[in-house]
Amino acid sequence: xxxxxxxxALLYYQYYPMLKTFxxxxxxxxxxxxxxxxxxxxxxxxxVVADTCLxxxxxxxxxxxxxxxxxxxxxPALRSVKKRIYNCSKFLGLPDMTRxxxxxxxxxxxxxxxxxxxxxxxxxxxxxxxxxxxxxxxxIRQAAxxxxxxxLEYRELMSSHGLTPxxxxxxxxxxxxxxxxxxxxxxxxYLLYDEQINHRLIHRLEQANYRxxxxxxxxxxxxxxxxxxxxxxxxxxxxxxxxGAGGHYLESEVDGVIGIMAFGCGPDSLMMxxxxxxxxxxxxxxFMCLTLEEHTAEAGIAxxxxxxxxxIKRRKKKGAEVCV
Amino acid sequence: MRIGMPHMGNLYIPFxxxxxxxxxxxxxxxxxxxxxxxxxxxxxxxxxxxxxxxxLGNLIEAAELGADTLLMPAGSGICRLGYYAxxxxxxxxxxxxxxxxxxxxxxxxxxxxxxxxxKHLSNNAPWSNIISAFRFGLAKLxxxxxxxxxxxxxxxxxxxxxxxxxxxxKAVKAIDQADDNNTLKRVESDYTSQLSQVTKEETRPLVVxxxxxxxxxxxPFSNLDIExxxxxxxxxxxxxxxxSEWTKFSLFLNPLGVNEKEQLHKAALPYLKRDIGxxxxxxxxxxxxxxxxxxxxxxxxxxxxxxxxxxxxxMSKTKENxxxxxxxxxxxxGKSGMLxxxxxxxxxLGHxxxxKNKERVISNL
Numbered sequence: 001x002x003x004x005x006x007x008x009a010l011l012y013y014q015y016y017p018m019l020k021t022f023x024x025x026x027x028x029x030x031x032x033x034x035x036x037x038x039x040x041x042x043x044x045x046x047x048v049v050a051d052t053c054l055x056x057x058x059x060x061x062x063x064x065x066x067x068x069x070x071x072x073x074x075x076p077a078l079r080s081v082k083k084r085i086y087n088c089s090k091f092l093g094l095p096d097m098t099r100x101x102x103x104x105x106x107x108x109x110x111x112x113x114x115x116x117x118x119x120x121x122x123x124x125x126x127x128x129x130x131x132x133x134x135x136x137x138x139x140i141r142q143a144a145x146x147x148x149x150x151x152l153e154y155r156e157l158m159s160s161h162g163l164t165p166x167x168x169x170x171x172x173x174x175x176x177x178x179x180x181x182x183x184x185x186x187x188x189x190y191l192l193y194d195e196q197i198n199h200r201l202i203h204r205l206e207q208a209n210y211r212x213x214x215x216x217x218x219x220x221x222x223x224x225x226x227x228x229x230x231x232x233x234x235x236x237x238x239x240x241x242x243x244g245a246g247g248h249y250l251e252s253e254v255d256g257v258i259g260i261m262a263f264g265c266g267p268d269s270l271m272m273x274x275x276x277x278x279x280x281x282x283x284x285x286x287f288m289c290l291t292l293e294e295h296t297a298e299a300g301i302a303x304x305x306x307x308x309x310x311x312i313k314r315r316k317k318k319g320a321e322v323c324v
Numbered sequence: 325m326r327i328g329m330p331h332m333g334n335l336y337i338p339f340x341x342x343x344x345x346x347x348x349x350x351x352x353x354x355x356x357x358x359x360x361x362x363x364x365x366x367x368x369x370x371x372x373x374x375x376x377x378x379x380l381g382n383l384i385e386a387a388e389l390g391a392d393t394l395l396m397p398a399g400s401g402i403c404r405l406g407y408y409a410x411x412x413x414x415x416x417x418x419x420x421x422x423x424x425x426x427x428x429x430x431x432x433x434x435x436x437x438x439x440x441x442x443k444h445l446s447n448n449a450p451w452s453n454i455i456s457a458f459r460f461g462l463a464k465l466x467x468x469x470x471x472x473x474x475x476x477x478x479x480x481x482x483x484x485x486x487x488x489x490x491x492x493x494k495a496v497k498a499i500d501q502a503d504d505n506n507t508l509k510r511v512e513s514d515y516t517s518q519l520s521q522v523t524k525e526e527t528r529p530l531v532v533x534x535x536x537x538x539x540x541x542x543x544p545f546s547n548l549d550i551e552x553x554x555x556x557x558x559x560x561x562x563x564x565x566x567x568s569e570w571t572k573f574s575l576f577l578n579p580l581g582v583n584e585k586e587q588l589h590k591a592a593l594p595y596l597k598r599d600i601g602x603x604x605x606x607x608x609x610x611x612x613x614x615x616x617x618x619x620x621x622x623x624x625x626x627x628x629x630x631x632x633x634x635x636x637x638x639m640s641k642t643k644e645n646x647x648x649x650x651x652x653x654x655x656x657x658g659k660s661g662m663l664x665x666x667x668x669x670x671x672x673l674g675h676x677x678x679x680k681n682k683e684r685v686i687s688n689l
Contacts (some may be wrong), residue, residue: 048637049633049636049637049640049650051627051628051633051636051652052633052637053633077597077598079598086601088630089403089600089601089602089604089630089631089633089634090630090633090634092598092599092600092601092634093596093598093600093604093631093634093635093638095597096595096596096597096598096634096638097634097637097638099595100595100637100638100640100641100642101637101638101641103641110597112598231410235406235407235410236407261371263371264371264628265371266371266373266403266404266628266629266630267404268371269369269370269371269372269404269628270369270372270404270407270411272369273369273411274411274414277414277418
C-alpha cells in the first residue's frame with residue numbers, strides 16, 4: 001500500500017481528519033510524524049536560514065522525521081481558502097522550499113489551493129492529486145466528499161463540545177464545563193498545540209485549575225462577527241484564530257486572554273498588535289502576549305505565566321482595574 | 325486638505341511636480357533621518373519590517389506638519405503591505421492625529437485607479453489638467469532614473485571618487501526645480517553630457533547585481549547607501565528595479581498583457597513554481613538568470629520579510645553558482661558592520677574573477 005506522510009506541524013491541526021479521510025478513501029495508508037521533540041526542532045532548524053520562523057523550522061524537523069517512513073509527503077501550497085484573502089508567503093512557498101532545503105525528502109505531493117482562481121481550478125487540483133493513486137474519477141470524487149464531511153464534523157465536534165484539536169483527533173471524552181476560572185488562548189494551532197515549543201502551556205494552565213478556551217471552540221459565525229467588528233474585512237487566511245478569537249474572547253467574560261505568537265511571524269506581528277490594542281481599549285479582561293522561538297526557555301514561560309495568573313487572582317480579590 | 329506621503333528614494337520629486345501643477349496643497353516630510361526611524365520604531369509593533377517603520381515615521385512627521393490626508397500605497401500583494409495602512413491609521417489615531425490615510429491601490433484598477441485618486445485629491449480638476457500634470461510627473465521620474473543609471477556605471481571607474489555623486493545631487497536638485505518640459509529636457513541632457521565627461525579609469529570593474537525587496541532597494545536610508553558604498557569599492561552595480569520601470573509596466577504595459585517579469589519567473593520555475601508574494605519569486609529568478617552574467621549578487625531584504633526568507637532558503641540551494649550576499653535591513657543595521665561584509669564580499673569576487681581568468685588562460689594554451 002502507498003504510504004502518505006503528513007507532518008505533525010503547520011496545517012496538521014486544522015486539516016488532519018480531512019486529509020486522513022481523503023487519502024484513506026483513495027486506498028493509501030497515512031503516516032503521521034511523531035510529536036515534536038527537541039532533536040527534531042534542532043535538525044529542522046539546521047536546514048534553513050536563521051531568520052526562518054519557528055513553525056517552519058519545526059515543520060522541516062517533521063519532514064526529516066518522515067524520511068524513509070513513507071512514499072510521499074503531502075505538502076500543499078495553500079494560497080487562499082476564501083476569495084481575496086491570502087496566506088503567508090511561507091505557506092505558499094512550502095513545497096518548493098522543502099524541496100530545496102531537504103533534497104532527501106520523499107517525493108512531495110503538492111497541490112495549489114487557490115480559491116481566487118475559481119472552484120473549477122480547485123476541483124481540478126484535487127483531481128490531479130487523486131490521479132496519483134487511482135485512475136477512477138468517481139473514487140476521487142467520493143474520497144473528496146467524504147473528506148469534506150469529515151472536516152465539517154471535526155469543526156462541529158470542537159465548537160459544540162469545547163474540544164481542542166488534539167482532543168478531537170484522539171476522540172477524548174468532552175469534559176463537563178465547571179465554574180472554574182477561564183483563560184482563553186489565541187494563536188495559530190501549530191503553536192497552541194505543539195507541547196514542545198510552547199512548553200505544555202495548556203497543561204500548565206489546567207494544572208493551575210483554569211479552564212482553557214481555544215479558538216477552535218468558537219463557531220464560524222462568532223469568529224467572523226468578531227473580525228468584522230475589529231478590522232472589517234479580513235486580510236489573512238488565518239486571521240480568525242488570532243483577531244477573530246482574540247476579539248471575541250476579549251468581549252466575553254473570560255478572566256484572561258493569552259496571545260501566542262512566533263518570533264518573526266509576519267502576519268502575527270500585525271494581528272497580535274491589533275488584539276493588544278483592542279485589549280487596552282476595552283480593559284475587560286487581562287491580556288498577555290507570549291512570543292515563542294527556539295531559545296524560549298521553559299522557566300521563562302513558567303515565570304511569566306505564574307505572574308499573569310497571580311495578577312488575575314489578585315485583581316479578582318480586589319475588584320481592581322484590568323491590566324494589559 | 326493638505327496632503328502628505330512617505331518617502332521612497334526621490335519619489336517625492338515627481339509627486340511634487342504633479343501636485344504643484346494641480347494646485348494641491350501638500351507637505352514633504354523631512355527626509356528619512358534618525359528621528360523618523362526612532363518615531364517609526366517606537367510606535368510600530370515590534371516584529372514589523374523596516375518599510376513599515378520608516379513609512380510610519382514619515383506619516384507621523386507629515387502629520388506634525390499639518391497634513392490631514394496621507395497617501396499610502398496599498399495592494400493586495402501577498403505580503404504585509406496590504407495591512408500597512410490599516411495599522412498605521414490605528415497608530416496615528418492613538419497618537420491623537422486626526423489625519424486620514426488614503427490608500428492608493430495599484431493592484432486592481434492600475435492606471436485608472438491612480439488617476440481617479442488624483443482627480444479626487446485635486447478637487448475634481450479637469451481631466452486634461454490631470455493628464456498633463458501626470459505626464460510631467462512621469463517625465464521627471466524617468467529623467468531621474470536615467471541619470472541614476474548613468475551614475476551607477478561611472479561610480480566604480482571615475483578617477484576622482486565622488487565626482488559622479490556630486491553631479492547626481494546637483495542633477496536631482498535641478499530636475500526638482502525644472503518647471504516645464506523644455507527645462508527638464510535641457511537639464512537632463514546637460515547633466516548627461518557632464519557625466520560622460522567625468523575622467524574615468526580604463527578598467528573592467530566587478531559587476532554586482534543588486535536585487536531583493538522593492539522598498540529597501542529604492543530607499544538609500546534603509547540600506548545605508550549600499551550602492552554608493554559598492555561604487556566606492558570599485559564595483560559596478562546593476563539593478564533591474566527602478567520606479568520608472570515599475571510604473572511603465574505595472575501601470576501601462578501589464579494591462580495590455582506585457583509582463584516584464586515573465587523572464588524572471590521562467591528562470592525561477594525549476595526551484596519555485598509559484599508566486600509567493602512580495603518580490604520573492606523575482607529574487608530567485610534574478611539569481612538564476614544572472615548567474616553567468618554578473619560576478620556576484622547582493623540580496624537586500626527587510627528583517628522578518630516573509631517572501632524574501634523563502635527566497636533566501638531556496639536561493640542558497642540552486643545549481644547556478646554565483647556568490648550571493650544577503651543583507652537584512654532593519655534599525656539595527658550598522659554602517660561599519662555592513663562595510664566590513666561588503667569589503668570581504670568584494671575581495672571574494674575579485675579572487676574568483678582572477679581564478680577564472682587564470683583557468684581561461686590555461687585552457688587556451
